[in-house]
Amino acid sequence: MRTSQYILATLKETPSDAEVVSHQLMLRAGMIRKLASGLYTWLPSGLKVLRNVETIVREEMEKAGAIEMLMPVIQPADLWEESGRWEQFGPELLRITDRHNRPFALGPTHEEVITDFVRKEVSSYKQLPLTLYQVQTKVRDEVRPRFGVMRAREFTMKDAYSFHLDDACLEKTYQVMHQAYCNIFERLGLDYRPVIADTGSIGGSVSHEFHVLAESGEDAIAFSTESDYAANIEKAEALAPATERAEPSKELNTFDTPNAKTIAELAEQHGVKARKGVKTLIVYGAENEDGERGLVALIVRGDHELNELKAEKLPLVDSPLEMAKEEDIVAAIGAKPGSLGPVGLDIPVIVDHSAAVMSDFVAGANKDGVHYSGINWGRDVAEFTTADIRNVVEGDPSPCGQGTLQIKRGIEVGHIFQLGSKYSEAMNAGVLGESGKNQVMTMGCYGIGVSRIVAAAIEQNHDKFGIKWPQALAPFDIAIVPMNMHKSHRIPDIAEKFYADLKAAGLEVLFDDRKERPGVMFNDMELVGVPFTLVIGERNLDNNQVELKNRRTGEKVMLDIDSAVAEITKLMA
RNA sequence: CGGCGAUUAGCGCAGCUUGGUAGCGCACUUGGUUUGGGUCCAAGGGGUCGCAGGUUCAAAUCCUGCAUCGCCGACCA
Numbered sequence: 001m002r003t004s005q006y007i008l009a010t011l012k013e014t015p016s017d018a019e020v021v022s023h024q025l026m027l028r029a030g031m032i033r034k035l036a037s038g039l040y041t042w043l044p045s046g047l048k049v050l051r052n053v054e055t056i057v058r059e060e061m062e063k064a065g066a067i068e069m070l071m072p073v074i075q076p077a078d079l080w081e082e083s084g085r086w087e088q089f090g091p092e093l094l095r096i097t098d099r100h101n102r103p104f105a106l107g108p109t110h111e112e113v114i115t116d117f118v119r120k121e122v123s124s125y126k127q128l129p130l131t132l133y134q135v136q137t138k139v140r141d142e143v144r145p146r147f148g149v150m151r152a153r154e155f156t157m158k159d160a161y162s163f164h165l166d167d168a169c170l171e172k173t174y175q176v177m178h179q180a181y182c183n184i185f186e187r188l189g190l191d192y193r194p195v196i197a198d199t200g201s202i203g204g205s206v207s208h209e210f211h212v213l214a215e216s217g218e219d220a221i222a223f224s225t226e227s228d229y230a231a232n233i234e235k236a237e238a239l240a241p242a243t244e245r246a247e248p249s250k251e252l253n254t255f256d257t258p259n260a261k262t263i264a265e266l267a268e269q270h271g272v273k274a275r276k277g278v279k280t281l282i283v284y285g286a287e288n289e290d291g292e293r294g295l296v297a298l299i300v301r302g303d304h305e306l307n308e309l310k311a312e313k314l315p316l317v318d319s320p321l322e323m324a325k326e327e328d329i330v331a332a333i334g335a336k337p338g339s340l341g342p343v344g345l346d347i348p349v350i351v352d353h354s355a356a357v358m359s360d361f362v363a364g365a366n367k368d369g370v371h372y373s374g375i376n377w378g379r380d381v382a383e384f385t386t387a388d389i390r391n392v393v394e395g396d397p398s399p400c401g402q403g404t405l406q407i408k409r410g411i412e413v414g415h416i417f418q419l420g421s422k423y424s425e426a427m428n429a430g431v432l433g434e435s436g437k438n439q440v441m442t443m444g445c446y447g448i449g450v451s452r453i454v455a456a457a458i459e460q461n462h463d464k465f466g467i468k469w470p471q472a473l474a475p476f477d478i479a480i481v482p483m484n485m486h487k488s489h490r491i492p493d494i495a496e497k498f499y500a501d502l503k504a505a506g507l508e509v510l511f512d513d514r515k516e517r518p519g520v521m522f523n524d525m526e527l528v529g530v531p532f533t534l535v536i537g538e539r540n541l542d543n544n545q546v547e548l549k550n551r552r553t554g555e556k557v558m559l560d561i562d563s564a565v566a567e568i569t570k571l572m573a
Numbered sequence: 574c575g576g577c578g579a580u581u582a583g584c585g586c587a588g589c590u591u592g593g594u595a596g597c598g599c600a601c602u603u604g605g606u607u608u609g610g611g612u613c614c615a616a617g618g619g620g621u622c623g624c625a626g627g628u629u630c631a632a633a634u635c636c637u638g639c640a641u642c643g644c645c646g647a648c649c650a
Binding site: 012013015019037144260264265279300311337339481484516522523524526 | 574579583584585586598599600607608609610611612641642643644647648649650
């Protein structure tokens with residue numbers, strides 16, 4: 001490709017609405033342009049990278065025995081009603097109607113469509129197990145699209161679905177796919193981790209996410225220092241402390257705290273250490289028979305955070321979790337948030353394990369501007385239950401029993417699920433078993449965020465000059481940068497010859513034939529992240545040499561013109 | 574969905590307080606100059622100042638409403 005004929009579209013300045021480095025570099029390197037919030041056009045070089053990811057994904061899927069197909073983006077509402085997700089999915093499901101006023105959804109995922117397909121086409125256990133996949137555009141009406149293609153409203157996803165007669169078979173395929181995912185991320189050259197995950201709106205039992213480690217990641221993941229254990233923080237279990245609760249040593253006393261509404265203010269103004277106080281969070285309880293919701297108090301140690309997911313799974317708590325409105329709290333308790341505590345509450349009290357072993361601690365007195373000190377469970381609060389409702393923190397013992405937990409940030413690029421019969425049962429998808437009786441299939445599903453991988457890869461591979469593509473992802477293998485081509489009689493011929501020869505050797509070559517100064521060309525090639533740059537200049541021509549620069553290492557080597565193509569080809573193999 | 578902010582040329586921004594015919598840098602076009610790391614000079618093209626309404630002799634500028642985009646939050650009491 002000649003830059004003069006290409007739409008390189010590099011930018012000197014960073015568009016002001018790009019926050020994270022991958023988004024900035026994708027814009028500056030001419031890979032994407034925004035059409036509207038969360039909607040992006042892929043430019044030629046960006047598309048090449050996207051296709052490179054797709055190719056690796058396809059190859060590994062095929063190796064794992066999956067078969068490619070393609071399903072529609074537009075899906076009839078009936079299928080979603082059948083699975084129950086027309087209601088459950090919420091506003092993220094973008095809904096449209098056709099000219100006959102029939103409701104449709106733009107597919108955020110394809111469990112319904114594939115299950116419908118398989119129940120119609122597969123009728124015998126002999127056809128199982130079966131794994132089908134597609135690489136396709138997904139639509140999710142995100143509350144807040146951000147970070148460029150990292151969280152877009154329209155994106156490319158590889159989704160695979162497996163069908164089995166029983167869970168043992170599903171488990172086997174799940175492991176095969178797990179391995180295939182590892183292979184994919186290895187080949188992409190990414191620093192990644194598989195972690196135990198929640199199943200969210202997709203459903204099912206067992207689930208793993210694959211995270212690319214990056215500071216800008218939206219998820220926190222917890223690892224054991226001693227074992228392979230790794231889990232999304234929303235799923236990582238906080239073990240109950242092994243220590244017993246100490247006996248009360250202080251009397252219950254009130255003290256005035258007119259300006260202390262947060263743990264931080266309490267610490268600052270009254271010298272109460274965060275770990276000597278508790279936070280009392282009031283949420284709505286599960287609906288009773290009359291459809292009414294009471295309030296529930298959730299209590300965690302002052303330096304801990306509530307884990308929403310753990311809390312909403314408790315039977316007493318409404319799901320999804322919703323914090324109580326201030327007016328409801330005042331009506332029921334008589335005090336505003338900031339002065340709440342467990343003493344004298346007549347709503348259910350659920351205490352985190354770590355808070356339940358505290359003694360002589362501080363909390364609000366359920367009277368505005370007043371706190372208690374010297375609170376003790378049992379003596380001062382008779383009725384409460386305990387549960388794991390907090391996020392793990394760095395240094396907590398690992399749930400696997402080995403080592404302590406460490407926390408890092410990650411970008412979720414893959415997610416695999418053992419769905420079980422959630423969809424097949426709701427949609428009555430069965431086959432005839434060996435006995436001749438109908439048997440509901442059990443399913444797995446496996447997703448990879450293809451477009452998100454492109455951004456995640458940049459997060460891990462860049463410097464102040466631009467992108468440093470791993471070879472497998474790079475839009476071009478090598479760039480030819482001739483110095484002052486239009487001034488020299490020798491350089492154009494040599495550059496053209498290299499262009500032809502390197503292309504003939506099977507490489508993707510970007511030939512910078514613009515009438516630009518060397519600095520401009522170098523900067524653009526570094527911004528775009530081309531792994532190798534072949535510099536052709538008068539200076540080295542007298543020695544019959546050209547210079548090859550490695551973008552990742554910065555290393556420069558001189559090559560003899562005659563053997564250069566052979567050496568470069570060897571290097572790329 | 575709540576709070577904050579922005580919206581002026583393709584990109585980055587100034588002008589608005591104090592109303593008086595729209596500017597800078599980059600990019601683009603043309604000519605010259607320079608040439609191994611974003612040269613320099615000159616001449617050009619490009620804008621219904623987000624949209625709608627209002628105030629005024631006169632609105633990018635003041636007022637009202639709306640839209641779009643972004644950030645933070647949507648549990649940490």
